[in-house]
Amino acid sequence: MPAIETRGLTKRFGEDVVAVDSLNLTVESGEIFGFLGPNGAGKSTTINVLLDFIRPTEGSAEVLGHDAQRETQAIRERVGVLPEGATLYDRLTGREHVEWVADTKRADDDPDEILDRVGLGREDRQRRAGGYSKGMSQRLALGMALVGDPDLLILDEPSSGLDPNGIQEMRDLLREEAERGTTVFFSSHILPQVEAVCDRVGIMSGGRLVAEDTIEGLRESTGGSSQITATVDRIPDGFDPTELGTLAGVERASSDGNAVTAVCSDPGAKMDVLKRIDEVATVRDIRSEEASLEELFNRYTAADPGDGTGPTGSAEAGRTTEASGSDGSDDEPAEESAGVTA
Numbered sequence: 001m002p003a004i005e006t007r008g009l010t011k012r013f014g015e016d017v018v019a020v021d022s023l024n025l026t027v028e029s030g031e032i033f034g035f036l037g038p039n040g041a042g043k044s045t046t047i048n049v050l051l052d053f054i055r056p057t058e059g060s061a062e063v064l065g066h067d068a069q070r071e072t073q074a075i076r077e078r079v080g081v082l083p084e085g086a087t088l089y090d091r092l093t094g095r096e097h098v099e100w101v102a103d104t105k106r107a108d109d110d111p112d113e114i115l116d117r118v119g120l121g122r123e124d125r126q127r128r129a130g131g132y133s134k135g136m137s138q139r140l141a142l143g144m145a146l147v148g149d150p151d152l153l154i155l156d157e158p159s160s161g162l163d164p165n166g167i168q169e170m171r172d173l174l175r176e177e178a179e180r181g182t183t184v185f186f187s188s189h190i191l192p193q194v195e196a197v198c199d200r201v202g203i204m205s206g207g208r209l210v211a212e213d214t215i216e217g218l219r220e221s222t223g224g225s226s227q228i229t230a231t232v233d234r235i236p237d238g239f240d241p242t243e244l245g246t247l248a249g250v251e252r253a254s255s256d257g258n259a260v261t262a263v264c265s266d267p268g269a270k271m272d273v274l275k276r277i278d279e280v281a282t283v284r285d286i287r288s289e290e291a292s293l294e295e296l297f298n299r300y301t302a303a304d305p306g307d308g309t310g311p312t313g314s315a316e317a318g319r320t321t322e323a324s325g326s327d328g329s330d331d332e333p334a335e336e337s338a339g340v341t342a
């Protein structure tokens with residue numbers, strides 16, 4: 001059973017905005033899945049539908065085998081959530097927040113053990129959350145998501161507000177959770193972090209899922225270029241490095257001092273490049289690089305300006321459409337404080 005499955009999921013806001021457009025997404029149980037896309041691509045809207053904070057216009061969503069709209073309670077008992085802009089209570093201490101979620105979930109977690117895991121210091125956790133920095137608030141909100149040892153973590157921008165050490169700790173934590181058997185589904189704009197930790201990624205653009213694969217799979221299907229650089233003792237007279245660009249699977253080649261670089265559309269062409277260089281010069285050093293997730297992301301979302309208008313400009317109106325708090329459907333769930341429902 002997949003941890004998350006959506007079929008034809010569509011969410012419109014008013015007449016003009018198609019925030020999520022016929023989304024078919026499958027997140028397998030046990031994987032770490034990165035949910036990516038430029039600003040306004042539809043990530044938070046999808047997450048909000050999965051958690052029944054908003055209702056879809058069309059299509060269906062299942063979480064841990066339960067219907068996201070009809071079996072909300074069963075889902076909340078087994079899912080840990082870090083929503084976008086989690087709500088904290090100014091007057092409660094960090095520790096009291098975790099105790100409170102544990103009571104609500106009837107979980108017997110030790111709040112200190114959880115707060116140690118998310119790196120909220122011993123003194124800080126005794127202070128009221130009203131005085132927390134962004135990073136401290138984010139650590140606490142993550143700790144609240146971990147209460148009850150959930151089967152699935154749904155995290156909207158978990159690294160938001162964290163410093164570089166915090167980002168690294170977050171990455172370790174996601175791995176630890178996955179090792180405990182938890183499925184991790186998270187949205188992020190920090191692509192190197194996603195690349196380091198995810199089993200698979202989904203890329204949204206203008207409300208549509210434009211890619212869903214392992215990073216290796218994305219490289220193969222985009223022909224994402226990879227690059228090889230060979231440093232030679234000297235480039236012999238009569239050898240023009242740019243001629244490597246004529247080899248099959250090589251896009252272009254250049255040289256800088258004694259370093260010869262070939263950009264390959266087919267990673268298999270790297271060996272041919274090396275052989276050719278080796279025929280004419282002594283190779284001292286070789287460096288090979290694959291297309292980064294950032295490059296792949298840019299390819300898939302090139303037409304999306306990242307301002308919520310989507311690649312075709314179809315979702316024009318932005319958030320203002322629902323300023324009245326309704327998308328026109330009369331079955332919106334009651335408004336809840338997303339930060340404390342998990």
Ligand SMILES: Nc1ncnc2c1ncn2[C@@H]1O[C@H](COP(=O)(O)OP(=O)(O)OP(=O)(O)O)[C@@H](O)[C@H]1O
Nearest residue numbers: 013019039040041042043044045308318319321322
């Ligand atoms: N309540 C709302 N009312 C009207 N439009 C909305 C509402 N919520 C989202 N939208 C619109 O839906 C589209 C998708 O927004 P969403 O917040 O899901 O994007 P996102 O991928 O999470 O973006 P970001 O990376 O900036 O968080 C955008 O055009 C946005 O303006």
